[in-house]
Amino acid sequence: MTATAVPTRRAHRRPLVGSNVFLLILTLAFLAPVAWALVSAFKPAAEIISDPLGLDLRGLTLDNFRGMFHDVPIGSGFLNTAVVLVIKGAITLFCAPLAAYAFAKYDFRGKNAIFGTVLLTLMLPTIVLIIPLLLEMKQLGWVNTYQALILPGSVDAFAIFWMRQVISAVPDELLDAARVDGCGEFGIFWRVVVPVIRPGLAGLAVLTIMNIYNDFVWPVVVASSSKMATLQVVLSTLAQNITGHKVGADYATVTGELLAASSIALVPLLILFIVLQKHFINGILAGSVKG
Known part of the structure; x- marks a missing residue:
């Protein structure tokens, strides 16, 4: 009974792992624009346009605020x-x-x-x-x-x-x-x-x-x-x-x-x-x- 139960449990885990991975990707896709907006608000204005995806921690500023x-x-x-x-x-x-x-x-x-x-x-x-x-x-x-x-x-x-x-x-x-x-x-x-x-x-x-x-x-x-x-x-x-x-x-x-x-x-x-x-x-x- 134990030998047959192990494959069954693994079979149940595979769809669960796949669902979690899909939800994680979906969450990152939704949060990415929000995170970009929050981080870019602290970047120099010129850098937002010239290098929108870049991030230099030394250049963060409150000038925009x-x-x-x-x-x-x-x-x-x-x-x-x-x-x-x-x-x-x-x-x-x-x-x-x-x-x-x-x-x-x-x-x-x-x-x-x-x-x-x-x-x-x-x-x-x-x-x-x-x-x-x-x-x-x-x-x-x-x-x-x-x-x-x-x-x-x-x-x-x-x-x-x-x-x-x-x-x-x-x-x-x-x-x-x-x-x-x-x-x-x-x-x-x-x-x-x-x-x-x-x-x-x-x-x-x-x-x-x-x-x-x-x-x-x-x-x-x-x-x-x-x-x-x-x-x-x-x-x-x-x-x-x-x-x-x-x-x-x-x-x-x-x-x-x-x-x-x-x-x-x-x-x-x-x-x-x-x-x-x-x-x-x-x-x-x-x-x-x-x-």
Whole structure:
């Protein structure tokens, strides 16, 4: 029996090794441009153009970062993004699970029709909603304000659907036991449901942060003022800002400062994903449960 088991184990290991090698190659292919951008941001501007793949550790400099901070209002972009991220993310992570809890654990007239309508909004492209939302913001006097950046889309259909799938897996016996103990309906949600669905909430938090951080179309439409521009809007106008502050700025200077700004913008998301990778994967698995 032992003699026949060894070849079987080796046969199972070969596909596993092949898969790991393929995934390693794929990972390197995806990370290579990111690594090049991060390293090139520290190279002299002229060297980025003349020797893009070369690296001289003795020639590394912070000149690109100094010039970028002088020419580009990236600090205000980070601040506006942070404000929108904290407030809009908090609204999403509080209201979406509440709505999902009602759809998952309560029976009321028209529940399926209402939930179906919510899901139908997922089929609408963002570009279709921009003009109506912009007109609404103009009527409210919210153009170039935090309200316009935060409130539209703060509770989206995907977040409600995601959390409904997660909450549907919570046993009804837990909720009934809490009601017998005299716990109120919101108390049941806060003290019983929320601790159980933490993996799903963590996954939703990561996706929400990434979506808000990378959002460009809506902020560039509703926040045309440079004072209210978010980070992605600032990054989109980098070349204009650099050439506007430096008369006769050459291509190498613009490229170096672009790489410096892009590297700074990339670091927060990399740190977020590395720190919350385990929670993100667990959240994805939690959100895949059928309701």
